[in-house]
Amino acid sequence: MKSRIITLSKKEFIHIFRDPRTIGVVVFIPIFLLFLFGYALTIDVKHLSTALIDNSRTNISRQFISKFSNSGYFDIRYRPENVSQVKALMDSGKIHLAIIIPEDFSKKILSGNHAEMQTIYDGVNSNTASIARSYVDAITAEFFREKLKGMLEKRGLDELIKHDILKYDPRFWFNPTLESMNFLVPGLICVILTILSALLTSMTIVSEREKGTIEKLIVSPVKTYELILGKLIPYIFIAFFDILLVIAIGNLWFGVAIKGNLLLLFALSFVFLFSSLGIGLIISTIARSGQEAYIIALLVSMLPSILLSGFHFPIASMPLVLRGISLIVPARYYLVIIRGIFMKGIGFQYLWPSTLALLIFGTALVLLSTWRFKRKID
Amino acid sequence: MSPRIIHLIKKEFIQVMRDPRMLFIIFAAPVIQLIVLGYVATTEVKNLSFAVYDQDNSFHSRQIVEKFKGAGSFDVRYSISSYGQLRKLLDAGSARVALVVGRGFDKKIKRGETAPIQAIFDGSDANSAVVSSGYIASIMQDFSTSILDGRLAKKGIDMEWFGSLSNKARFWFNEELKSSNFMVPGVVGAILLIQIMTLSALGVVKEKEYGTLEQLIVTPIRPHELLIGKMTPYIIIAYVEVIFATLIAVFWFHVPFRGNPLLFLLLCGMFLMPTLGMGLFISLVSRTQYQAFLTSYLVSLPSIMLSGFIFPIENMPKVIQAFTHLLPLRYLVTVLRGIFLKGIGIQYLWKDVWPLLILGGLIFVLSVTRFEKKIS
Numbered sequence: 001m002k003s004r005i006i007t008l009s010k011k012e013f014i015h016i017f018r019d020p021r022t023i024g025v026v027v028f029i030p031i032f033l034l035f036l037f038g039y040a041l042t043i044d045v046k047h048l049s050t051a052l053i054d055n056s057r058t059n060i061s062r063q064f065i066s067k068f069s070n071s072g073y074f075d076i077r078y079r080p081e082n083v084s085q086v087k088a089l090m091d092s093g094k095i096h097l098a099i100i101i102p103e104d105f106s107k108k109i110l111s112g113n114h115a116e117m118q119t120i121y122d123g124v125n126s127n128t129a130s131i132a133r134s135y136v137d138a139i140t141a142e143f144f145r146e147k148l149k150g151m152l153e154k155r156g157l158d159e160l161i162k163h164d165i166l167k168y169d170p171r172f173w174f175n176p177t178l179e180s181m182n183f184l185v186p187g188l189i190c191v192i193l194t195i196l197s198a199l200l201t202s203m204t205i206v207s208e209r210e211k212g213t214i215e216k217l218i219v220s221p222v223k224t225y226e227l228i229l230g231k232l233i234p235y236i237f238i239a240f241f242d243i244l245l246v247i248a249i250g251n252l253w254f255g256v257a258i259k260g261n262l263l264l265l266f267a268l269s270f271v272f273l274f275s276s277l278g279i280g281l282i283i284s285t286i287a288r289s290g291q292e293a294y295i296i297a298l299l300v301s302m303l304p305s306i307l308l309s310g311f312h313f314p315i316a317s318m319p320l321v322l323r324g325i326s327l328i329v330p331a332r333y334y335l336v337i338i339r340g341i342f343m344k345g346i347g348f349q350y351l352w353p354s355t356l357a358l359l360i361f362g363t364a365l366v367l368l369s370t371w372r373f374k375r376k377i378d
Numbered sequence: 379m380s381p382r383i384i385h386l387i388k389k390e391f392i393q394v395m396r397d398p399r400m401l402f403i404i405f406a407a408p409v410i411q412l413i414v415l416g417y418v419a420t421t422e423v424k425n426l427s428f429a430v431y432d433q434d435n436s437f438h439s440r441q442i443v444e445k446f447k448g449a450g451s452f453d454v455r456y457s458i459s460s461y462g463q464l465r466k467l468l469d470a471g472s473a474r475v476a477l478v479v480g481r482g483f484d485k486k487i488k489r490g491e492t493a494p495i496q497a498i499f500d501g502s503d504a505n506s507a508v509v510s511s512g513y514i515a516s517i518m519q520d521f522s523t524s525i526l527d528g529r530l531a532k533k534g535i536d537m538e539w540f541g542s543l544s545n546k547a548r549f550w551f552n553e554e555l556k557s558s559n560f561m562v563p564g565v566v567g568a569i570l571l572i573q574i575m576t577l578s579a580l581g582v583v584k585e586k587e588y589g590t591l592e593q594l595i596v597t598p599i600r601p602h603e604l605l606i607g608k609m610t611p612y613i614i615i616a617y618v619e620v621i622f623a624t625l626i627a628v629f630w631f632h633v634p635f636r637g638n639p640l641l642f643l644l645l646c647g648m649f650l651m652p653t654l655g656m657g658l659f660i661s662l663v664s665r666t667q668y669q670a671f672l673t674s675y676l677v678s679l680p681s682i683m684l685s686g687f688i689f690p691i692e693n694m695p696k697v698i699q700a701f702t703h704l705l706p707l708r709y710l711v712t713v714l715r716g717i718f719l720k721g722i723g724i725q726y727l728w729k730d731v732w733p734l735l736i737l738g739g740l741i742f743v744l745s746v747t748r749f750e751k752k753i754s
Binding site: 019021022024025028029032033036039040041045046087090091092093108109111112113114115116117118119120121122123124125126127128129130133134136137138140141143144147148151152157159160161162163164165166167168169170171172173174175176178179180182183199203204206207210211288289290291292294295296298299303304307308310312313314316317318319322336339340342343344346350 | 399400403404406407411414419420422424425426427468470471474487490491494495496497500502503505507511515518522526529539541544545548550553555556557559576580581584666667669670671672679680683688693712716719720722729
């Protein structure tokens with residue numbers, strides 16, 4: 001029986017690697033994603049293209065403006081005359097924001113009145129706009145604090161603010177420099193494993209069933225579980241190859257180190273693969289064609305494991321219903337495990353609840369799919 | 379149009395319609411994708427699990443803790459009394475942020491010295507950490523201002539005497555700054571690519587696998603007729619999906635639709651050229667559905683990542699920015715956002731429309747001629 005599984009796996013291996021495309025998916029996509037996230041994909045906001053209307057044209061307004069241009073966040077590229085020119089710039093997507101300083105700006109600041117400036121943002125990218133606004137607000141507040149300090153000094157009240165009132169000292173544990181690769185590398189392992197295990201396995205099984213090659217195997221003395229194992233084992237090997245590949249590039253190129261135990265990482269990755277392959281198997285018993293398998297896998301495996309797992313978007317911020325759904329997304333638990341081991345260096349005493357969840361899902365999924373698989377081919 | 383084509387299109391339709399489950403899956407998929415993305419895709423941080431380590435336990439320390447309880451972004455869940463406890467909470471992931479108010483906080487504020495305050499973040503989710511650190515900094519700023527206000531009041535000075543400076547911010551095109559307004563129009567484009575390209579490629583390859591394509595080829599049907607017959611159902615599916623997705627965007631997510639609907643449909647159609655062209659091309663180079671899937675995956679993943687749909691193109695390195703000009707989806711995403719949110723017309727969209735036309739036409743013509751050559 002053992003040798004039958006091995007033979008089947010061998011056959012599957014040959015099958016998989018006969019096609020250079022598989023190598024593309026298995027080797028190229030992980031590397032591509034790593035470098036993409038490492039170099040290209042960032043939501044950092046810097047050098048925003050800015051238009052400026054300075055109606056005040058005084059020393060104070062120029063001081064104020066230089067605070068913006070020296071911050072590194074704003075590149076003042078346009079000096080339109082009026083708001084309708086701002087509108088045209090924004091319609092054509094040339095600027096992210098416009099800063100408008102009114103005529104009476106300096107007079108009001110000097111006389112202790114309420115001065116108001118105006119900023120207009122291209123709100124299409126709401127993330128960029130809200131970050132840009134917070135930068136503007138911070139610069140504005142700092143500028144006014146300096147002015148206030150000057151005014152207090154003039155009145156001899158400077159002992160009130162001789163020292164800053166608070167000193168805010170943020171510390172980022174587990175990732176002191178907030179290097180995004182540190183948390184993207186483990187996240188990417190999770191995404192890549194999901195793609196491999198759920199998408200590839202369901203597609204390969206359904207594709208074979210459509211071609212009728214599975215029937216040929218079924219009439220042979222091979223048992224159902226042998227057939228399934230024979231199909232899955234190569235993918236488990238590929239998955240581990242990808243884990244190693246991502247860890248190696250992450251470490252050697254991007255300098256992402258693993259703080260925890262590598263063996264524990266492998267063991268728990270295996271547990272995750274168990275549940276994730278289970279999803280792939282279930283899909284293959286539901287889908288009748290490659291088209292169906294593709295869409296179902298996209299919906300129940302890819303989409304949740306990227307969007308609902310906490311990979312990019314924090315789970316705590318989601319609406320209640322989606323938070324509930326995220327509880328049945330295996331990637332969510334794996335992400336806790338893999339970030340925990342990578343970044344926090346924590347051990348099994350903190351990771352067992354997530355591991356248990358994965359084990360329960362995995363067992364349920366594999367049992368259910370074996371049962372459905374049997375029923376389907378009988 | 380010759381009656382042969384009409385018969386062929388009819389046949390293709392009957393084939394698609396005969397499978398109601400497939401139809402359901404085809405139309406349910408974009409709806410679910412749209413709804414999930416619309417709700418999830420925000421970098422805003424809410425309900426962040428928060429721990430407080432108040433070593434001072436004084437008037438001012440309690441005051442600052444109260445400020446955090448009042449802010450919606452934080453869920454003050456733990457009150458702890460040692461760094462050991464803090465470490466455990468962060469290790470276990472039960473708390474994401476901890477505020478540490480050191481001993482002597484109150485005294486320092488009263489003496490006019492700088493009072494340190496520490497916030498410790500779980501940096502393993504760097505995005506949330508950065509965003510919430512910004513929130514905390516602004517709460518600190520408010521607190522400082524209120525302290526200064528109090529000090530001045532003691533001297534009989536009203537802070538208002540010094541005037542103020544405020545920033546009146548307005549957000550054009552997206553007044554309430556909703557992330558769904560940003561994400562949802564982009565999703566429409568991504569869905570078109572993921573669904574239509576892959577479905578059409580898989581569909582044609584499936585017929586190759588079954589041998590039904592050969593059967594059609596030996597009939598007197600001309601190659602271009604066969605092509606039109608095969609592609610028409612996907613064009614219609616694509617349009618139904620686009621309209622579906624747009625209705626959900628407008629009526630469920632209240633994404634404004636400010637532009638011209640006809641222009642919108644026309645430009646989506648233009649995007650279908652490269653999409654179906656790629657689908658055809660993939661079907662040409664694939665023998666099995668599995669291969670077709672792998673190939674379309676290799677094409678669609680980079681396309682989506684680099685299209686500016688989630689990650690702004692202007693933040694990418696120059697080389698990659700240049701490369702994105704080869705991706706039809708890049709232009710469509712800009713066009714979709716322009717029509718939905720900005721309501722701009724062709725005079726502003728033109729710079730994205732002509733590359734889409736040229737690229738799309740090129741990909742389409744190339745694949746179609748190759749396809750025709752292959753089957754004739």
